[in-house]
Amino acid sequence: MTALGMSMRRRDAADKAAGRTVYASDVIKPRMLHGGLLRSGVASGVITHLDVERARSMPGVRAVLTADAFPGLYGVGIADHPWLAAGEVRYVGEPIVAVAADSAMILQAALAAIDVTIEERTPVVTMAEALDPDAPILHPGWSDYEVLVDVDVARGGNVAWQATVVRGDVDEVFARTDVRIVESHFRIGRQNQASLETRACVATYRDGRFVIETSTQVPWSVRNWTARILGVDPSSVRVIVPPVGGGFGMKFEVSLEPYAAALARVSGQPVRLVNSRMEEMATALCRENAEIRLRSAITADGRIAAREGVVLMDCGAYSGEQPFLTTMTAHTLFGNYELGSVRLNSQAVYTNTAPTGAFRACNGTYGTFALERHTDEICQQLGLDPEEFRARNVLKDQSLGSTGQVFSGNVHHELLEMISSMRPVDEAEVPAGWLRGRGTAVGTWFVFVGPSAATINLNADGSATLVTAGVEIGSGSTVQAIPQIVAEVLGISPESVVVMQADTDASGYDVGVGGGRTTVSLGAAAQEAALDVRGKLLDAASELMEVSPRDLEVREGRVMVVGDPSMSRTVAEVASHAQAKHGPLIGNGAFTIRGTECLPGCAAGHMIDALDIPIFTVHECEVAVDPATGVVRVLDYRVAQDVGRAINPDAIRGQIQGGVAQGLGYALSEEISIDARGCIEQRGFGDYRLPLAGDVPAVRSELHEGAPSYGPFGAKGAGEIPILNVAAAVGNAIADAIGEPISELPMTPPRVLAAMRGEYRKFRLDHLNEPWLTYVVGDIDAQHGPRAT
Amino acid sequence: MKPELVEIVVNDDRRYLPCSGLVSLAEVLRDELQLTSVKVGCSEGTCGACTVILDGEPTLACLTPAVACDGGSVRTVDGPGELQDLQCALQDALCEADAVQCGMCIPGIVVLVSSLISQGEIRVAEDIPRALIGSICRCSGYSRIVSVIEQVLASQPPTSRGTP
Ligand code: FES
Ligand code: FES
Numbered sequence: 001m002t003a004l005g006m007s008m009r010r011r012d013a014a015d016k017a018a019g020r021t022v023y024a025s026d027v028i029k030p031r032m033l034h035g036g037l038l039r040s041g042v043a044s045g046v047i048t049h050l051d052v053e054r055a056r057s058m059p060g061v062r063a064v065l066t067a068d069a070f071p072g073l074y075g076v077g078i079a080d081h082p083w084l085a086a087g088e089v090r091y092v093g094e095p096i097v098a099v100a101a102d103s104a105m106i107l108q109a110a111l112a113a114i115d116v117t118i119e120e121r122t123p124v125v126t127m128a129e130a131l132d133p134d135a136p137i138l139h140p141g142w143s144d145y146e147v148l149v150d151v152d153v154a155r156g157g158n159v160a161w162q163a164t165v166v167r168g169d170v171d172e173v174f175a176r177t178d179v180r181i182v183e184s185h186f187r188i189g190r191q192n193q194a195s196l197e198t199r200a201c202v203a204t205y206r207d208g209r210f211v212i213e214t215s216t217q218v219p220w221s222v223r224n225w226t227a228r229i230l231g232v233d234p235s236s237v238r239v240i241v242p243p244v245g246g247g248f249g250m251k252f253e254v255s256l257e258p259y260a261a262a263l264a265r266v267s268g269q270p271v272r273l274v275n276s277r278m279e280e281m282a283t284a285l286c287r288e289n290a291e292i293r294l295r296s297a298i299t300a301d302g303r304i305a306a307r308e309g310v311v312l313m314d315c316g317a318y319s320g321e322q323p324f325l326t327t328m329t330a331h332t333l334f335g336n337y338e339l340g341s342v343r344l345n346s347q348a349v350y351t352n353t354a355p356t357g358a359f360r361a362c363n364g365t366y367g368t369f370a371l372e373r374h375t376d377e378i379c380q381q382l383g384l385d386p387e388e389f390r391a392r393n394v395l396k397d398q399s400l401g402s403t404g405q406v407f408s409g410n411v412h413h414e415l416l417e418m419i420s421s422m423r424p425v426d427e428a429e430v431p432a433g434w435l436r437g438r439g440t441a442v443g444t445w446f447v448f449v450g451p452s453a454a455t456i457n458l459n460a461d462g463s464a465t466l467v468t469a470g471v472e473i474g475s476g477s478t479v480q481a482i483p484q485i486v487a488e489v490l491g492i493s494p495e496s497v498v499v500m501q502a503d504t505d506a507s508g509y510d511v512g513v514g515g516g517r518t519t520v521s522l523g524a525a526a527q528e529a530a531l532d533v534r535g536k537l538l539d540a541a542s543e544l545m546e547v548s549p550r551d552l553e554v555r556e557g558r559v560m561v562v563g564d565p566s567m568s569r570t571v572a573e574v575a576s577h578a579q580a581k582h583g584p585l586i587g588n589g590a591f592t593i594r595g596t597e598c599l600p601g602c603a604a605g606h607m608i609d610a611l612d613i614p615i616f617t618v619h620e621c622e623v624a625v626d627p628a629t630g631v632v633r634v635l636d637y638r639v640a641q642d643v644g645r646a647i648n649p650d651a652i653r654g655q656i657q658g659g660v661a662q663g664l665g666y667a668l669s670e671e672i673s674i675d676a677r678g679c680i681e682q683r684g685f686g687d688y689r690l691p692l693a694g695d696v697p698a699v700r701s702e703l704h705e706g707a708p709s710y711g712p713f714g715a716k717g718a719g720e721i722p723i724l725n726v727a728a729a730v731g732n733a734i735a736d737a738i739g740e741p742i743s744e745l746p747m748t749p750p751r752v753l754a755a756m757r758g759e760y761r762k763f764r765l766d767h768l769n770e771p772w773l774t775y776v777v778g779d780i781d782a783q784h785g786p787r788a789t
Numbered sequence: 790m791k792p793e794l795v796e797i798v799v800n801d802d803r804r805y806l807p808c809s810g811l812v813s814l815a816e817v818l819r820d821e822l823q824l825t826s827v828k829v830g831c832s833e834g835t836c837g838a839c840t841v842i843l844d845g846e847p848t849l850a851c852l853t854p855a856v857a858c859d860g861g862s863v864r865t866v867d868g869p870g871e872l873q874d875l876q877c878a879l880q881d882a883l884c885e886a887d888a889v890q891c892g893m894c895i896p897g898i899v900v901l902v903s904s905l906i907s908q909g910e911i912r913v914a915e916d917i918p919r920a921l922i923g924s925i926c927r928c929s930g931y932s933r934i935v936s937v938i939e940q941v942l943a944s945q946p947p948t949s950r951g952t953p
Pocket of ligand 2: 196245246474889890891892893894895925926927928929
């Protein structure tokens with residue numbers, strides 16, 4: 001029996017259900033102190049006075065730290081983020097002082113005893129304000145910041161990063177008389193990851209090194225950035241990751257760890273920091289709010305002759321992940337379809353709001369929403385059939401993507417066929433007077449491949465221990481797909497493969513768990529390590545059995561002669577023979593991105609010019625809308641998803657159900673509003689409305705196998721993409737139901753009612769109405785060089 | 790502030806616990822007794838992760854001041870007691886259905902649902918979404934959790950489903 005394709009159960013489920021699993025937020029250590037942060041209450045201002053002496057002298061207060069303890073600037077694309085505010089504060093919730101005390105109560109008293117005066121300035125709250133030529137510049141020293149990646153980037157003023165795509169001559173196409181032009185604008189709100197476990201960590205300082213147990217998706221980034229922020233050697237930081245209580249991208253960056261580490265060193269005691277839900281509401285690295293303009297020139301035969309876009313992405317006060325994410329609009333908002341000429345400008349814009357970040361499928365979610373609403377609007381305005389339009393224009397084998405990469409396979413086509421065969425036979429009942437609609441959405445996403453390392457110890461008892469920096473964030477990859485991959489190669493049962501919890505002292509470098517990369521990158525490294533150790537196992541068996549290794553195979557826990565299973569030894573026998581004779585059996589594997597070509601000159605300011613392993617998906621749903629209240633009910637939800645190879649089908653379907661649920665929250669109810677003072681108005685789950693059990697239907701899904709992927713056994717990432725199309729499918733279904741467009745997320749009842757009144761028919765964002773070139777920072781021709789057409 | 794000693798029977802053990810001010814039952818259980826099965830997702834009574842049984846009733850431990858439990862009896866998911874069979878049935882079925890992802894919400898849901906089933910508050914499948922209105926799961930999208938509850942409900946002898 002093969003370990004692939006079986007829906008193996010997870011070994012960690014029983015302890016999780018029994019409450020025995022110890023998350024970072026549960027770790028308790030002898031003499032452990034409670035750490036906490038004094039945070040700014042204003043969005044923009046100058047710290048004119050800061051006195052921590054009274055707090056420091058309070059009994060039970062063990063450490064009080066200010067900005068000078070954190071000399072390094074953090075960033076993903078640009079090092080622009082001081083870890084404690086020095087001189088200036090730039091968002092509500094920005095940490096100013098870090099404190100460790102004997103108890104939570106003393107900690108609160110100490111934080112209250114800190115004397116700080118901030119001279120408040122008028123904050124830059126919206127992107128429209130930030131791009132106003134007279135706007136205050138959030139980072140007057142922006143040009144001195146270090147750019148951390150090897151990319152030529154145009155930036156300046158409040159534009160932290162610009163990524164552009166230029167292909168062909170868009171102006172010429174738009175001026176043609178044989179095309180019709182459709183323009184749409186979209187406004188997108190933030191979404192909070194709201195993992196049930198908040199960010200949490202415990203740090204100790206011993207033997208001259210920092211040991212940090214933390215709830216993170218990126219142990220190696222935490223190690224390296226903690227060191228850089230504190231100004232110490234990276235090898236002096238060790239990061240261990242207990243099971244993580246959900247992350248969804250929020251834990252893809254360093255967060256509380258440098259504070260805990262520094263406080264532990266100063267106090268000489270372990271220090272725990274756990275964000276409260278209120279802190280998470282104020283400072284989570286939300287999916288960013290965004291504003292989009294999209295224009296398309298459509299030919300008489302229903303082809304897209306040109307497409308032009310401007311995307312503003314709010315990175316908040318510090319750029320974080322957004323410089324990277326400006327890359328992804330080219331592949332999502334400008335993905336899915338074959339395009340003639342192209343120009344797209346995506347900018348990360350600084351505002352005096354909490355920094356935003358990565359959240360499951362990131363800006364792909366709203367890129368797909370805008371693109372697929374735009375697609376339906378094109379069809380509606382030009383009298384085209386959306387099903388035919390999609391079938392005609394989706395990426396096919398040998399199609400060019402927006403940056404000129406060549407796609408292979410006809411996966412979108414096959415998914416569209418799968419989804420049409422999944423339509424319900426009977427209509428679900430709805431209350432009298434409610435309006436019904438159906439929405440379809442196509443999506444393209446990718447696997448965030450990158451370096452991963454793996455080591456396998458094949459033990460003398462026939463079991464295998466896999467050492468990687470893989471974190472169990474709940475998706476099950478480290479207890480399902482990855483053991484299954486290793487087991488398949490080694491011919492043993494997946495139950496006898498143990499994946500060690502991530503520990504940067506034990507495992508090699510890894511980019512982290514997220515971006516749908518765990519099964520692919522870590523899985524591929526694990527597969528290579530397994531192949532390495534398998535070769536050694538066969539050599540040892542050949543010696544023991546006096547048969548050439550070429551004539552041996554491993555199955556069902558036995559090394560056997562091909563064609564003669566009666567000649568066999570157990571893996572344990574062979575492994576213990578090898579251990580006694582030559583030493584333990586160890587295999588190593590390493591993996592990274594292979595790289596995919598795009599057309600030269602198309603993309604500028606991009607960290608990824610082409611998608612290495614694209615993933616495709618199609619969603620469809622039926623909704624009912626109450627015309628009196630604007631309430632939307634999802635009646636049926638269907639997903640056809642390209643998975644490459646389904647290593648654990650049940651686990652994938654679990655990811656689909658969960659991803660769709662988060663998508664429904666994004667589409668319908670999870671609203672974040674920011675007031676004029678730069679304050680996020682939602683304080684907790686009382687006013688931030690997450691989906692509940694009654695809101696989410698059981699999602700029906702079909703898995704598409706066989707599309708090309710260089711992941712292990714042809715697998716692709718399956719956990720991130722399920723959220724990608726949800727807002728798009730629901731948005732199209734609502735528009736279908738009410739017979740009017742809707743162009744904002746989330747589609748809360750008041751917005752649905754506004755849509756019913758026709759308020760999105762000519763929806764325009766004033767600050768996005770200028771000619772495309774107006775938005776370009778720097779010289780576009782110089783940035784793109786000699787251009788392909 | 791001087792802590793006062795509060796007497797609480799926790800999972801059948803009589804405990805004398807130092808409690809200052811309005812410190813919550815969740816904090817005392819987690820920090821003093823290391824009962825970290827009591828998860829804290831919000832501390833504001835809005836997620837259900839901290840649900841315990843206080844004097845027979847499902848209770849949000851994060852909102853309950855520990856001093857208010859003086860003389861009371863608390864059961865967590867760890868404890869033995871009359872709900873144990875139901876809890877085990879739910880836990881086994883959750884594992885079997887691959888319904889557990891990050892797991893943070895699960896102990897609270899197990900405690901709540903087993904108590905509501907035994908009290909007759911969840912009698913038919915239609916009762917489940919309302920019963921889970923205070924339980925947030927951010928990972929799973931609920932449907933497997935809901936079908937597990939339906940399944941356990943169906944396997945209950947009618948007598949244990951409470952009286953109408
Ligand atoms: S922690 Fe008590 S309800 Fe959320
Ligand atoms: S499994 Fe993660 S919150 Fe429910």
